[in-house]
Amino acid sequence: MGHSFIDAIAKRRSYYHLSDSKIVDDSTIIALVDKLLLTMPTPFNVQSTRIVLLFDEQHREFWHLLMGILRNMLSPERFEQSSRKIESAFMSGCGTILFYEDGEALDNMRRKFPLYAKNVDTWSEHSSAMFQFAIWTALEDIGYGASLQHYNPLVDNAVAERWLISHKWRLIAQMPFGTPLDIPTERLQRSSPLKRRIVFGEEP
Numbered sequence: 090m091g092h093s094f095i096d097a098i099a100k101r102r103s104y105y106h107l108s109d110s111k112i113v114d115d116s117t118i119i120a121l122v123d124k125l126l127l128t129m130p131t132p133f134n135v136q137s138t139r140i141v142l143l144f145d146e147q148h149r150e151f152w153h154l155l156m157g158i159l160r161n162m163l164s165p166e167r168f169e170q171s172s173r174k175i176e177s178a179f180m181s182g183c184g185t186i187l188f189y190e191d192g193e194a195l196d197n198m199r200r201k202f203p204l205y206a207k208n209v210d211t212w213s214e215h216s217s218a219m220f221q222f223a224i225w226t227a228l229e230d231i232g233y234g235a236s237l238q239h240y241n242p243l244v245d246n247a248v249a250e251r252w253l254i255s256h257k258w259r260l261i262a263q264m265p266f267g268t269p270l271d272i273p274t275e276r277l278q279r280s281s282p283l284k285r286r287i288v289f290g291e292e293p
Contacts, residue, residue, distance in 0.1 A: 097230045102276070104234025105174075107182035107267030112232045115144050118184065121227055129220050132212040135198045138220050139189035139258050148265070151187075152180035154251060155244050162243075179238065182267025186224060187248070188217055189258040217261045225264065234269030237262055 122140055131137060143151050156172050163171060179185070190213045199206040221237060228235045241260040249256055 097226050101226045101229045102273040103236040104269040104271065104273060105178035105236060106270040107178065107234055107265065108270055109181060109183040110268045111183050112268060118142065122224065125220060125223050129223060131216045133198060133202060135194055137191045137194040137213055138216055139191050141187040141189065141252065141254065143185045143187065144183065148183065148185045149180050151185055151248065154247050155240055158243055158247060178236065179265040182265045184266055186264040186266070188221055188261045188264070190217055190261055192257040192259055221262055221264065228266050233266045235264050235266035237264055
């Protein structure tokens with residue numbers, strides 16, 4: 090197994106101080122997402138993952154929209170804390186990737202495979218998680234920093250209305266990315282791998 094793949098996984102971290110300077114053209118990110126949409130596994134090949142890419146002003150508009158929602162929900166003190174984080178850690182980057190799952194595709198899967206209908210939502214989450222991990226690692230490999238956020242369902246309706254996104258799509262996560270301005274703290278492992286795996290049949 091090539092070490093570059095494992096190294097890329099090991100390097101992947103959360104970055105919370107970003108700039109909007111671009112390491113590659115936006116078209117490179119679009120092509121990367123398209124490649125992953127073609128190759129990532131999904132249950133019964135349902136291909137329910139949906140992606141919305143927001144760059145530059147569209148990206149910043151998303152986070153402004155979120156802050157408008159939070160302003161009406163939080164106390165002034167808490168809103169001030171949240172807005173500072175959003176402005177420096179998320180909005181300050183150059184793009185945001187919105188991860189969705191298409192409810193219509195999943196409903197079709199339930200009808201086609203009724204025996205597994207109760208598992209569809211769980212498998213959908215698995216598919217989305219794999220895609221999130223893959224794009225996060227790929228962005229890291231390019232040199233971008235990113236983090237994974239979950240402001241859904243707070244922003245779901247407002248985002249669907251602003252960008253005319255089908256209400257059958259369910260927002261799963263948001264990934265702001267940009268050029269990192271800091272070095273993340275050292276990764277802490279709270280427990281040894283030896284305590285987290287069991288091996289049977291190992292050859293001497």
